[in-house]
Amino acid sequence: MRSIEKLVIVVIIASFLACFHPLINYCSNVGAVLHTARLQESEFLHFFFGLPSLEAGLLKVDLAQEGGSDGNTISHSQTLLQRLEALLNQGNGSDVSLRVETPNADEVKVIQAHSLVLSLQSSVFEEMLLSRNSSTMVLRESSDCAAVFDKFIRYLYCGEISLRLDQATPLHKLATKYQVQSLQQGVTNYMTQNLARDSPSGHVAGWYEYALQAGDVVLRDSCLQYLAWNLSSVLQSGEWVSISSQLLMTLLQRSDLILQSEMELFAALEAWIIQNEPDGLTAENTLRAVRYAMMPPRELFRLQTQSTVLARYQESVRDLLYMSYQFHSASPLQMAKYFDVNCSLFVPRNYLSAVWGSPWIINNPTRDDRSTSFQTQLGPSSHDASKRVTWNALFSPRWLPLSMRPMYTESGAMQPTRVEGGRPRIIITPATSSADFAGVNFQKTVLVMAQQHGKLVVKHVYNFHQSTEENGDFLAEANLYRRTSEYLIDSSLFLHVVVKPLYQTLITTKN
Numbered sequence: 001m002r003s004i005e006k007l008v009i010v011v012i013i014a015s016f017l018a019c020f021h022p023l024i025n026y027c028s029n030v031g032a033v034l035h036t037a038r039l040q041e042s043e044f045l046h047f048f049f050g051l052p053s054l055e056a057g058l059l060k061v062d063l064a065q066e067g068g069s070d071g072n073t074i075s076h077s078q079t080l081l082q083r084l085e086a087l088l089n090q091g092n093g094s095d096v097s098l099r100v101e102t103p104n105a106d107e108v109k110v111i112q113a114h115s116l117v118l119s120l121q122s123s124v125f126e127e128m129l130l131s132r133n134s135s136t137m138v139l140r141e142s143s144d145c146a147a148v149f150d151k152f153i154r155y156l157y158c159g160e161i162s163l164r165l166d167q168a169t170p171l172h173k174l175a176t177k178y179q180v181q182s183l184q185q186g187v188t189n190y191m192t193q194n195l196a197r198d199s200p201s202g203h204v205a206g207w208y209e210y211a212l213q214a215g216d217v218v219l220r221d222s223c224l225q226y227l228a229w230n231l232s233s234v235l236q237s238g239e240w241v242s243i244s245s246q247l248l249m250t251l252l253q254r255s256d257l258i259l260q261s262e263m264e265l266f267a268a269l270e271a272w273i274i275q276n277e278p279d280g281l282t283a284e285n286t287l288r289a290v291r292y293a294m295m296p297p298r299e300l301f302r303l304q305t306q307s308t309v310l311a312r313y314q315e316s317v318r319d320l321l322y323m324s325y326q327f328h329s330a331s332p333l334q335m336a337k338y339f340d341v342n343c344s345l346f347v348p349r350n351y352l353s354a355v356w357g358s359p360w361i362i363n364n365p366t367r368d369d370r371s372t373s374f375q376t377q378l379g380p381s382s383h384d385a386s387k388r389v390t391w392n393a394l395f396s397p398r399w400l401p402l403s404m405r406p407m408y409t410e411s412g413a414m415q416p417t418r419v420e421g422g423r424p425r426i427i428i429t430p431a432t433s434s435a436d437f438a439g440v441n442f443q444k445t446v447l448v449m450a451q452q453h454g455k456l457v458v459k460h461v462y463n464f465h466q467s468t469e470e471n472g473d474f475l476a477e478a479n480l481y482r483r484t485s486e487y488l489i490d491s492s493l494f495l496h497v498v499v500k501p502l503y504q505t506l507i508t509t510k511n
Helices: 003-016 018-036 041-049 077-090 115-121 123-131 143-147 149-158 165-177 181-193 204-214 217-229 231-235 245-252 262-276 280-288 297-306 308-329 332-336
Strands: 096-101 108-113 136-140 357-363 370-377 388-399 423-430 440-452 455-464 492-503
Touching: 077 149, 096 149, 108 115, 108 149, 115 123, 115 149, 143 149, 143 165, 149 165, 165 181, 165 204, 181 217, 204 217, 204 245, 217 231, 217 245, 217 455, 231 262, 245 262, 245 280, 262 280, 262 308, 280 308, 297 308, 332 492, 357 370, 357 388, 370 492, 388 492, 423 440, 423 492
Parallel strands: 096 136
Antiparallel strands: 096 108, 357 492, 370 388, 388 423, 440 455, 440 492
């Protein structure tokens, strides 16, 4: 058979198996590829496709060459995948044995494989096969990776895989080690989409630690964001007391944590310290990251008299407690003359308690404009505890910029223009102004909730400050008209508006 006919056959074969696209690079030297796999032409087609002859392997029919006007393609890709899976399971035509060993364990796993498949799917395997001097390759893997190694090899043959939460990390390790980028990206996507799924001991913190070690920035940031935005549920899970001290400090230093109150955070930190018994410096650093000024004085008194952890480390946080009592006893303007009220001690996090905002459920959000009102405390200082600010919130599902709105002629007739479309818009403004607002900026935060795996989680966070009434990209990517939209829960939009008062520092710097 002429070499050009061989080239056509291999190109057609490559088109049937999308996950083996590197085969095209080998088409210029068909004989070398078949030699690597140690298969003759007839054996190659028989093992991989069950085709009795080369002539029967031409599945593509181009009617244009036969006088027709259309071209049709007959696809046997599913059958091909089944034959490849059978090839792996039965070990027919195998030319390499993978011996998977685990350190300090007697169990050994042996897999009969094919050099061609391994080389096409992994550049690491390709290098190992080129340098081998035996038909057996010894691979040393950790116990968790060895347990899923057969799944990993099956992916190389069939391009698909089924996995559980506890198998995600070892499969990601194998994909990274052997440079199978499609599997690596697929497992990362699986992990980011299953952060909210329930597991006996939790998994998000463990995935974060692994991503940090593996250098997977996407997974690391996704895990950290989930932990920060859903901290209340994390604090109540069994996973909380097992997180590392490094992750704990990373979370405590953030101002975008979403939780009920600072007291909830302190109670969880106290449980973590009791459970893990860290060294003194670690315990002191974590306790100093608590924002005691965000707790009412009565809660501070209770902590000082009832908390065993605080009693043990009170000297380490005495200065913070003293400043917190001062913060609650003086007016914010007076405090701002002598203290840097922009330091983290005086900056609220995103608290879900009724003092700092309100939930807002909008049924059928695409129907028409909606509005609501709610009140928040003027500031976290007890000096402002009796003062309230009333806020008006307006939601519009189809707001249009002025340039896109209907135009009117002098006679009052409306000019035809594009009126469909628009985007969701939310505006939050104080109902009144007051002299008490002096020295205070209000950061308004809108939390957009979603339901994932039967659990209510925070999907997006939108921030805008006192100088602006709205956020420019609010729900810009959401399609609220689609009933199955991930932003809707039972055809309703679940929001939570948080208002964070931020005091302005009045300290004058001396030259």
